[in-house]
Amino acid sequence: MELQAVQLRPFLFLLLCFPNLWIQTLQYVTTENVVIMSIPHQKSQSAFNLIRETPSQKNPILKAVSEGDVLSLTRLLNEIEALSSVFADKCAQDFLMCRLTSQDTGKTCLMKALLNINEKTPQIVRILLSFTEKHGFLDSFINAEYTEENYKGQTALHIAIERRQNIIVKYLLDKGAKVNVRAQGLFFNPRCRNNGFYFGETPLALAACTNQPGVVKLLMENSKTNVTIQDSFGNTVLHALITVSENGKPHNTFIINIYDKIIRNCKNKFLERMTNNEGLTPMQLAAKTGKLEMLKYILNREIKEEENRILSRRxxxxxxxxxxxxxxxLKDVDTSSQNSILEMVVYNTRIKNRHELLALEPLHTLLQMKWNKSARYMFLMSFVFYFAFNVIFTLLYYRARGDEGLILLNVSTRSGIFQLFGHLFIVIFASSLIIREGVAIFQLKPSDLQSVVSDAYFHLLFFLQAVFAILSTLTYMCGVQEYLIFIVIAMALGWANMLFYTRGFQSLGIYSVMIQRVILNDVLKFLLVYILFLLGFGVALASLIEPCAESEQCGSYNSFRTATVELFKLTIGLGDLEIQQHSKYPILFLLLLIIYVILTFVLLLNMLIALMSETVDKISKESENIWKLQRARTILEFEKILPIYFSDIFKLEEKCxxxxxxxxxxxxxxxxxxxxxxxxxxxxxxxxxxxxxxxxxxxxxxxxxxxxxxxxxxxxxxxxxxxxxxxxxxxx
Structure with missing residues (x-):
């Protein structure tokens, strides 16, 4: 009796795993002739070892499966089968499923076998599926999913496809494997691409992204496969193919081929028009991510077959x-469509190969037609008005002698009338600039900072110049003497902003691009380092100068302000290297000056010249493409302000x-x-x-x-x- 009590203790583990087994267990305990007595002693000890196993220990069945040990697997399956005979059907199925599954990850021995491919794997798969089918839990076993966070949702079908086991994939499908399950673990998240692999979550998308056309065909021929299914991000299998493609990579060829086969064989001919959670079709996603080869294929796709002609875009x-x-x-290509390809390519500065995308047809020709038909004339009108604005503004406020006071308006004279109309023109034109550029700046997103710096900086410059022009006019009309501050800033910005109109000329536009890139890439870095040196040495040198009496003539380094001015003169070669008599330590003072000259005049300036030369050489190869991008942006900006009536007049497309x-x-x-x-x-x-x-x-x-x-x-x-x-x- 004591021996039987000891042998019954391991069944407490089952009671914790399966609360619904209490009744069966009580019946088993009260039975005088227990089933264990009918099992040979050696086999019963082996079966008890299976039950005693803790999650930290390795499941012997999983071990046998991973090592391809068919004999051990068969023996262990027979033992747990005999052990499960004491339970009712449902409880026995739960018990067997528990023994064939890792409790901490949800990984079944079928998944384990597929993860450890060897020559015995097909035989092991058949043994496992036959065993589970015999005991009535084949469906739950073959469709079991990972519960571990990184691989959550992955099934045996996913693993078989990833391991390129086409025969096993077909066998799993014949046995009832679900074809629309989604693997949603962190490893399959597109936001963790550096630490995982995104393929679209579904078995079909996985087969497509891993270049398995045979499996793709097999899955699409399966009546249960939903080709239009979307993953957690709303992506279809076509979105997934766009995501895994890379420019200039050999695997783009098979991606294009599989993409083409899917849309041709799919019964739903509008699969390519489905949008993801961001509202993007596969074509729009290709444009947004800069996938040149995929976008070229989609835009230039021409299909001759009558049943698939609707898929053609050319x-x-x-x-x-x-x-x-x-x-x-032109659907989803021209600006008349939401999330148009043209706007994505022109405005998205995160696309490094935008100039290559704009060279594709029909984008290149569409931009050229827009320029020839409407944008060039709007550009000319804008240039004329802005040039007239600057000329009138300069004539009204420029004074040859600074001692002249405010000139009051006298509308009784002809010059006074012209002056009044000039002020009105400045206020009206500047107000329109503020409204137009203010709206453009407001529409820019915080993520468009790079776009502002590289392409849309003129919005901010035009806006500031218009604001200062209105302020100068108002203060002048009110008789405030400080109007001159606003005038000089507005004049400087106004004539500097004329560089914007050089983008209408190819040679001048390329030259303007070089100036812009040199300022942004080289001059700003130089100024940052130079200001640090200027502030540091200016404070140090000003501290060495002894205070002078009011009657004495103070030195040029007596204060921080004068010291920085003198140091700046030294930088451009206009200062003098001399010992300051008012310095407390003249030798130290001269030594600091020499070090400063070496660091700035000798080192920094020559580095700046070298960097600018390198930048010009580098940009000269890309300046034309950059200029084309800037002109494309100008075309779209003018198109936005074009009235609807004129939009119909300048319509480019034809209805077919x-x-x-x-x-x-x-x-x-x-x-x-x-x-x-x-x-x-x-x-x-x-x-x-x-x-x-x-x-x-x-x-x-x-x-x-x-x-x-x-x-x-x-x-x-x-x-x-x-x-x-x-x-x-x-x-x-």
Whole structure:
């Protein structure tokens, strides 16, 4: 009896794990002939060892699975099967599931087997699934999820796909593995990309992101697979593919191929239009993250198959020899759409390759057409008004002699009337500048600080100049003598702001870009270090000068203010190195001056010159691209203030009807491509009007008669050469 009591103690562990086993346990304890007596003594001890195991100890079943020991696994499964026979069906299933699962992480022995791939893994998987199916808990076992924080939600199907075990993946699917589960652990979070791997959470997205087209096809053919499922961030499998792509990497090729296969084979042809939690489609996400190759593929995708033609964003309308005319879909591309590609690329300074994105079609041609049709004239008008504003402002307030007092307005004279109208023009124009630039500054986000420094600094400069101009006018009209302070600041800013209009000229615009970059990259750093030296040596030298009597002539280093002025003269080579007689320690004073000259005049200035030369050499290769970005931003800024009526007049796109339910706003672009013409023949629409036919001519040669060609010339076109078109030398 004592021996039986000792042998029953390990069952207390089960009572803690499974409270619903109390009744079964009580029945078991009261039974005089316990089941243990029917088990051989050696096997019962082994089974009790399975029960006695604590979470800190390694589960022998998990160990056998990881080592590929089929014999040990079979023996252990038989032992726990015999041990579970004392329970009812449901309790026995819970007991067996508990024995096949790690309690601290939720990892099952099936996951353990897939994580430790060897030649015995397929056999072990079949043994485990057959065992669980035999005892009626196959579904819960095969779809068990990780509970550990880093890998929460991951299932055996995820692991099998990641381990590229295609046969096991098919076997799991046949056995009922869920295909829409999501792995939401920290390791799979896109915000922790340096410490994990984001793939979109679902098995389909994982297979797509790891270049397994066979598994992707297998999952998409599964009737239970929801291709449009979104993860915790609202991303679909297409968003996930965009996220894992990288510019200039070889794996972009397979990403594009799998992306293309998914959208072609998906029953929902609007999968690519689904947005994530940020309101971005896959194309918009590619633009926001600067994925050049993915964005190029999406914008230039042309599909000939009738059932998938709706997925095309480019349609070849006609071709004659090396010349072809294509229609590009402007949905989500032009500024008329929310989160447009054009605005994302132009305004997002976090994209390092923005100039490369703007070189893509139809972005490049769209910007050029906007400039030629409307922006250049608005730019000219803005230049004329701002130049007139500065001229009138200067003529009104400039005084050749400083002893002249305030000139009061006398409207009885002709000059007084002109002066009054000049003041009114300044106030009105400056007020409009304050409103326009104030709104632009207010719309900038705190995260756009880099954008302000690199692209939008002129908003702040125009705003400040307008404020000082109004203040100077008001103080002048009120007879306040301090109006001169505001006038000189407004004049200096006004004429300096004329540099903004150099971006309308290619040569001057590039020169302006170089000046801007040198100031931001080199001069500011030099000034920071120089001010530290100036303050430090200025305080030190001023402290060495003895106070002088009022009757004596004080030295130039007598105060901190005069000392810093003298040190600045030394920096630019206008000061004198001499021993100050009023210094308490003249030798020390001279030594400090020499050290200061070496650090600033010899070291810092020469470093500044060297850095500026290096910056100019570096920027000279990119200055044209930077200038194009600045001009693109100018185009969009003017487009925002364009009235709706004029927006309709300067409308660039044309309405194209490709089918009864497929009407799009497109832009027509003509190209000359000799290389492609020699290699392949372009399929084109046979009819002149796109809306009249959706059939393409895919014969060996596409021909166009003279009448048809003359009709097509009536469309607004832009001829594109193989080389990138150079921007106009002038804006006008």
């Amino acid at each position: 349609f070849t309308d006609w071709a004659y020899g090396p010349v072809s005319s294509s229609l590009y879909d 009807k490709f089918s009864e339910n497929d009407i799009r706003q497109c832009i027509r672009i003509n190209k000359v491509k000799w290389t492609e013409w020699h290699n392949e023949v372009t399929c084109a629409y046979e009819d002149d009007n796109v809306s009249q036919s959706n059939e393409s001519v895919c014969s060996s040669v596409s021909t166009i008669d003279d009448t048809d060609l003359s009709k097509r010339k009536e469309h607004t076109t832009i001829q594109m050469k193989n080389e990138e078109d150079a921007f106009m030398e002038t804006a006008f």
